[in-house]
Amino acid sequence: MTDQREVAVVRWQxxxxxxxxxxxxxxxxxxxxxxxxxxxxxxxxDAALLPDRYRSEVLDPRAAFAGDTVLVASGADTDALVGCLVVTAPVDGRCEIKRLWTTPASRGRGIASALVNAALAHAAADGVRTVRLSVWQWRTDAIGLYERLGFTVVAPWDERDRLVCMERAV
Incomplete structure (x- = not known):
């Protein structure tokens, strides 16, 4: 696994x-x-056929995530973006991590961990007390990552079938 110091995570501009x-x-x-x-x-x-709410994120992420913080990652061996994550704006001391994605070719190199750790640091700097997320139950690798980073399964706030809700204190 690549050392996380070789991963550059920055706020998307x-x-x-x-x-x-x-x-x-x-x-x-x-x-x-x-x-x-x-x-x-x-x-x-293709993306043009995605449901409206997801297509709008692809077409205009600046508008879709206005008020949120978007983090992007690149690896030491490339100047291309290899991952992303959205941290929602805090509400009542809580924020949510969404859209964690790393390119298939870059997986297993610490990029997802670096993105989540950067999101947690960002949340802490904003005075957030709790970070939550939801993940599809078939994404067992992602669930394992979140558990290693201190997230635990909690009662669902989203009633979609097969969605696991998790949170952790900051």
Missing amino acids: GQEQEPSGRPGLSALLAAYHLRTQAEKGEPVA
Whole structure:
């Protein structure tokens, strides 16, 4: 596993493409949503066919996540974005992690851990007391990661079938 110090995690600045000219956040979000739709048994051929709420994130992440903090990651061996995560704006001392995604080629290198740890640090700096998230129950690797990082399963706040809700104190 790559040392997390070799992973650069920064706050997304709203650009559609990275300075390198490579695809930016929209491409990561499209991959996330396309994979999720396929895993739910509702595959679509491309991002233009995603349900409206997800398509809007891909088309205009700046508007979709206005008020939230979007973190992006690149590895030491590439200037391309290899991961993303959204931290919602705090409400009543709580925020939520959403849209954690790393490119398949970059998995197993500590990028997801680096993103979650950066999100936790960001939440703490904002005075958040609790960070929560939801994850599909078939994403056992993600659930394992969250458990290693101190998250525990809690009563669901989202009633969608097969969704696991987790949280941890900051």
